[in-house]
Amino acid sequence: MAKDLKPHIGIFGRRNCGKSSLINLLTGQDIAIVSDTAGTTTDPVKKSIEVFGIGPCVLIDTAGIDDVGTLGQQRVDKTMKVLEEIDCAILVITGNQFGEPEQQLVKRMKELAVPFFVVHNKADEEPLLAVMKAVIEQKYGVKVLDFSVSRNDDIVPLVEMLKKAIPESAYQKVSLLGGIIHPKEVVVLVCPVDSEAPEGRLILPQVMAIRDVLDNECICVVLKETHLQQYLETMPKPALIVTDSQVFGFVSKIVPQEIPLTSFSIVMARLRGDFDNYVKGTPHLSQLQDGDTVLLLESCTHHSTCEDIGRVKLPRMILSFTGKNIKFEYVSGLAPIDHPERFAMAIQCGGCMSTRKQLLNRTNLFVERGIPISNYGMALAYMNGIFGRVMEPFSTNL
Secondary structure: OOOOOOOEEEEEEOOOOOHHHHHHHHHOOOOOOOOOOOOOOOOOEEEEEEEOOOEEEEEEEOOOOOOOHHHHHHHHHHHHHHOOOOOEEEEEEEOOOOOHHHHHHHHHHHHOOOOEEEEEEOOOOOOOOHHHHHHHHHHHOOOEEEOOOOOOOOOHHHHHHHHHHOOHHHOOOOOOOEOOEOOOOEEEEEOOOOOOOOOOOOOHHHHHHHHHHHHOOOEEEEEOHHHHHHHHHHOOOOOEEEEOHHHHHHHHHHOOOOOOEEEHHHHHHHHHOOHHHHHHHHHHHHHOOOOOEEEEEEOOOOOOOOOOHHHHHHHHHHHHHHOOOOEEEEEEOOOOOOOHHHOOEEEEOOOOOOOHHHHHHHHHHHHOOOOOEEEHHHHHHHHOOOHHHHHHHHHHHO
16 A cells, blocks of 8 residues: 655566566665576565655565466566556566566556656676667657666666656645645644544544645644634634534534535545546436445555444435435455446545555546546535535636
8 A cells, every 4th residue: 555645666677587676776775685596576565765866765576477476476476566656667578588477567557547667787798689679669659768787787767667657646745734735824723622533543544634734835724623723712713623523513513604614525536636627527426326336445454433434424315415326336455446347436445555656546447437536525525515615715726
């Protein structure tokens, strides 16, 4: 599971083609195990690094795409799954080999719109043939670099190709509340504490929001929903209130209409999700019919309790709101989704434990089929009758 905002770069190739050596070269450290034994790397391995001109990145070393046997196929499946979370890929080849494993990998990269380039490693043993370079570049529209880790080739051309391949949007500084709040303003974060709250700490979106408020040079006030009324009666008027979506009903009745209000789930959707399609799809809650099946998408796996928002509170509220006999299914983490066309609607959590790439790949399964999608926070706001109100802070971006 990937929760880091840094761009993710995957290193792919056959067994013993030098992927791990390439990662060690890029990081300047012995991060990945290097061995002449094929199949040494069995599971994807991540390492955070700094790339000049891009900034902090996450490199992912993967198992060989030509692995064999039952376990080998499982390792290949894990490698292919990495494509769903990365922003850019480096395909490593050797010995002028570009066959079925590479072609299948590239096909999947194209399907997921993953930018990539090719490194022909071990050039000291067998240089890249001009005809091979031409075929790959012309057929796939990517650059091929002839390279050798073992002879310590200049790393600059490799880094330059990486900088050109990775989308600029992947390493631009992003902000949860950028453009919504302004320096010196007061922002109130409402953080309920129930059985779903982690013991002794806040959940990730709340922590991210605190840091983002500070980064935007604002004053951050954190409190429980039970103290919100007291704050509003005795303290300066806030420029924005961000609350947990689960207490929308309670909080919206306390907060005056003139004070902008939204939720952690919604600002996370703005940062990482398909925000526009969430907004478009949310009103479909009013059109659900008897027998429809709604899919709840959770980015993380956790133990469910009686206060679980995705498996208890949302389904219960949807049944009450629609008055229909609705069925529900749940998918956690990055588990596969079988036959997405059978769902009437999909509702995605805030996605704090996923990358934007992972969320878009998941929700695109529904967007491409014309199936409405929503977000936990937006769905709760809509059913509480405050959808327009909580969308107002984002009106200039819609």
